[in-house]
Amino acid sequence: xxxxxxxxxxxxxxxxxxxxxxxxxxxxxxxxxxxxxxxxxxxxxxxxxxxxxxxxxxxxxxxxxxxxxxxxxxxxxxxxxxxxxxxxxxxxxxxxxxxxxxxxxxxxxxxxxxxxxxx
Numbered sequence: 001x002x003x004x005x006x007x008x009x010x011x012x013x014x015x016x017x018x019x020x021x022x023x024x025x026x027x028x029x030x031x032x033x034x035x036x037x038x039x040x041x042x043x044x045x046x047x048x049x050x051x052x053x054x055x056x057x058x059x060x061x062x063x064x065x066x067x068x069x070x071x072x073x074x075x076x077x078x079x080x081x082x083x084x085x086x087x088x089x090x091x092x093x094x095x096x097x098x099x100x101x102x103x104x105x106x107x108x109x110x111x112x113x114x115x116x117x118x119x
Contacts, residue, residue, distance in 0.1 A: 001094070001095060002092040002093065002094060003092065003093055003094075003095060003098040004090050004091070004092050004093075005090065005091065005093055005098055005101060005103065006088055006089075006090055006103045007037065007089045007090055007091040007103055007104070008036035008037040008038055008088070008089045008103055008104040008105070008106075009036060009086060009087065009088045009089075009103065009104070009105050009106065010028070010032050010035075010036050010038075010086065010087040010088075010106045010108055011086050011105065011106065011107050011108065012049070012084050012085075012086065012107060012108055013028075013032070013069045013084070013085055013086070013087060013108040013112050014069060014081075014082060014083070014084060014085075014108070014110055014111070014112055015069050015070070015071060015079045015080065015081050015082065015083045015084075015085060016067060016068050016069050016070060016081055016112065017068065017069075017070040017071070017081055018070070018071045018072075018075075018076035018079060018080060018081060019070060019071070019072050019073075019076055020073065020074075020076040020077065021073075022072035022073055022076075023072060023073050024057055024058075024072055024073030024074050024075055025057055025058050025059065025060045025072045025073065025075070026044065026046060026057050026058070026059055026060070026069070026070065026071055026072065026075060026087065027060050027061070027062040027068050027069070027070035027072060028059055028060075028061070028062055028068070028069060028087070029062050029063070029064065029065065029066050029067055029068050029069070029112055030061050030062065030063060030064035030065075031064050031065060031113075031114065032069075032106060032108065032112065032114065033059065033061060035104065035106045035114055035117045036087070036089070036104050036105075036106045036117075037089075037104040038059050038087075038089055039059065040059055040060060040061055041058050041059060041060075042058060042059050042089055043056060043057075043058055043089070044056065044057065044058065044059055044087050044088060044089050045087070045088045045089075045090070046071075046075070046078070046079075046085050046086070046087050046088075047085060047086045047087075047088070048078060048079045048083055048084075048085050049083070049084040049085065049086065050079075050083040050084055051078075051079070051083065053078045053079070055075060055078050057071075057072075057073075057074075057075045060072075067111050067112040067113065068112070069085070069087075069112055102118070104117065104118060105117065105118050
């Protein structure tokens with residue numbers, strides 16, 4: 001049996017851009033990607049704290065230190081610049097792994113710099 005757990009989370013990030021005409025994805029500052037343990041092209045769930053909308057897309061890299069959290073393509077319809085979002089990646093574990101696994105949790109400030117993380 002496999003169990004799905006949260007692998008990593010970026011909490012309270014601020015959307016900085018929304019580009020409807022770009023191919024779909026979420027652009028995330030490389031520093032946040034590393035802290036949360038996200039991989040390029042990894043599927044993530046996005047929860048908009050301002051609207052309650054939940055959706056999924058895949059990750060692409062924004063430059064380290066840029067503070068960019070950009071929604072691209074269809075994802076741009078689900079949040080506006082300034083909205084607060086949480087981005088979560090999940091992974092499957094067998095029962096033994098699940099009992100000991102610790103997810104990476106990153107709290108972002110209003111400029112998308114890392115406030116705290118447990119990596």
